[in-house]
Amino acid sequence: MSSDKIYNIYQKLYAAYGPQGWWPFINYKGVNSSKEGNSEGYHIGEYSFPRSDLECFEVCLGSILTQNTTFTSVVKSLHNLKALNALSPKAIKKLDSDTLKQAIRPSGYHNQKARYLLAFIDFYEALEGRTPTRDELLAVLGIGEETADSILLYGYNQLEFKVDAYTKRILLQLGLIDEKAKYKDVKKLMQESLYNSITDDKTLLIIYQEFHALIVNHAKRYYSKKPYAEGCFLSTEFRS
DNA sequence: AACCAGGACGTGA
DNA sequence: TCACGTCATGGT
Numbered sequence A: 001m002s003s004d005k006i007y008n009i010y011q012k013l014y015a016a017y018g019p020q021g022w023w024p025f026i027n028y029k030g031v032n033s034s035k036e037g038n039s040e041g042y043h044i045g046e047y048s049f050p051r052s053d054l055e056c057f058e059v060c061l062g063s064i065l066t067q068n069t070t071f072t073s074v075v076k077s078l079h080n081l082k083a084l085n086a087l088s089p090k091a092i093k094k095l096d097s098d099t100l101k102q103a104i105r106p107s108g109y110h111n112q113k114a115r116y117l118l119a120f121i122d123f124y125e126a127l128e129g130r131t132p133t134r135d136e137l138l139a140v141l142g143i144g145e146e147t148a149d150s151i152l153l154y155g156y157n158q159l160e161f162k163v164d165a166y167t168k169r170i171l172l173q174l175g176l177i178d179e180k181a182k183y184k185d186v187k188k189l190m191q192e193s194l195y196n197s198i199t200d201d202k203t204l205l206i207i208y209q210e211f212h213a214l215i216v217n218h219a220k221r222y223y224s225k226k227p228y229a230e231g232c233f234l235s236t237e238f239r240s
Numbered sequence B: 001a002a003c004c005a006g007g008a009c010g011t012g013a
Numbered sequence C: 001t002c003a004c005g006t007c008a009t010g011g012t
Helices: A002-017 A053-065 A071-083 A089-094 A097-103 A110-127 A134-138 A145-155 A165-173 A183-197 A201-222 A233-238
Strands: none
Touching: A002 A183, A002 A201, A002 A233, A053 A071, A053 A110, A053 A145, A071 A097, A089 A110, A097 A110, A134 A145, A145 A183, A145 A201, A165 A183, A165 A201, A165 A233, A183 A201
């Protein structure tokens, strides 16, 4: 049954790569923060994040900035904002438009992402610390399904599985979904499968957070350049 | 030098 | 609904 396959995939990825320590925070310096391919920000094996409203907001910032871009580019943008002392909602709002655009330029789409950030900040401030619903997030300009789930999963510790292009690509390769599978279809498969395997919500949350990170880690190695799945240990086991 | 990156929106069928 | 063009910089 495919529920078992999904959890089995998680176990194999975890066995191969270990805990990933997402979401990365630019001000976090832990003993385990020197993760392969990344130099900072990851809190491997620690799950009490975000530790403040500012860290929650940083997840939101990063989730928007990382749209269709690598996170290393986002880190540059976040450092630019930090240099402007503008990692808070109020401080970003005070920046003049061109300064903001220049700061986030490394992550691409700086014109529309600047608008997205400002739109989100208005929304975020109106929350006054409350956890947003998924529908509320989706109503904000610039927040689609993946970004909403990213914010909820890593910024607010909500049980919302984050599906990205890599997730679809791997599941398609393994024959667990078809090409026309939509975001909600893939999310439903992941969540229902994991729910059948894990009953404890706290454990489930950690798995949601680690699983997506593990998928990205694995996909960067074997699902970035075609032909996909070359050398992928999942592909040789699950397909057939 | 083409291709892809931790996507979302606007438009017209 | 859905397919398609657009948005932009940076790395391989």
